[in-house]
Amino acid sequence: MIAVPEGGEVELDLLTESVVEGVLVSGTAFAKVEGECSRCLEPITDEVEVRITELYAWPDSTTDETTDEDEISRIENDLIDLEPVVRDAIVLALPQAPLCEPDCKGLCSECGGRWAELGPDHGHETIDPRWAALQERFSDDNNEEK
Numbered sequence: 367m368i369a370v371p372e373g374g375e376v377e378l379d380l381l382t383e384s385v386v387e388g389v390l391v392s393g394t395a396f397a398k399v400e401g402e403c404s405r406c407l408e409p410i411t412d413e414v415e416v417r418i419t420e421l422y423a424w425p426d427s428t429t430d431e432t433t434d435e436d437e438i439s440r441i442e443n444d445l446i447d448l449e450p451v452v453r454d455a456i457v458l459a460l461p462q463a464p465l466c467e468p469d470c471k472g473l474c475s476e477c478g479g480r481w482a483e484l485g486p487d488h489g490h491e492t493i494d495p496r497w498a499a500l501q502e503r504f505s506d507d508n509n510e511e512k
Contacts, residue, residue, distance in 0.1 A: 368401025368410065368464040369457075376452060380418070387429040388441060392419045395452045404463040405472035406480045412464070416455040422446045 370376065380393035396415045403410055422439045423429040429438060439451065471481035476490040493501055 367404055367462075368399050368412070368460050370397045370414075371400050374398060374400075376456070378448070378452065380448075382446075385421070387427045388421055388423040389446060390419070390421050391446065391448070391451075392417075394418065395455060397456055399460065401464055403466035403470055405465060405470045406482070407473070408466045408480070410464055410466050414456055414459050416459045418451060418455050420451045 374397060376395055376397040378393065378395050380391055383390045383392075394415055394417055396413065399412050399414055401410055401412075402408060420439055421429070422441045423433070424441055439446065467482075473480060474484060474488065474490075476492075479488070481488075
């Protein structure tokens with residue numbers, strides 16, 4: 367429903383620090399997101415800013431040898447891959463059901479119109495199918511008398 371658009375920019379403000387077991391990366395990531403309201407399907411744009419703190423372990427360090435492959439990020443060929451960490455942090459910060467407005471009323475279940483655009487007197491007359499024949503009978507009598 368909402369995501370960073372494909373090819374969208376993610377701004378990073380990071381500090382990298384060499385520590386005994388690897389490189390500690392900390393800072394923030396900022397991105398503009400686009401999507402649609404989960405109630406009325408109107409397009410929405412928003413911004414997300416997340417805090418990131420991640421340790422990248424040196425090859426053959428104690429941390430590297432004592433943790434599972436998916437437990438901690440690793441330095442490979444003197445490079446660190448920020449993409450998985452930034453992506454996961456941003457995805458977790460996004461709302462599961464984004465709304466265009468906090469009090470969005472959604473769509474009318476009968477006609478599909480947005481409640482925000484429909485008047486307060488908007489409604490749909492529904493007739494029980496068991497009484498439909500009787501309704502037709504009386505409306506024909508009324509039309510003939512006029």
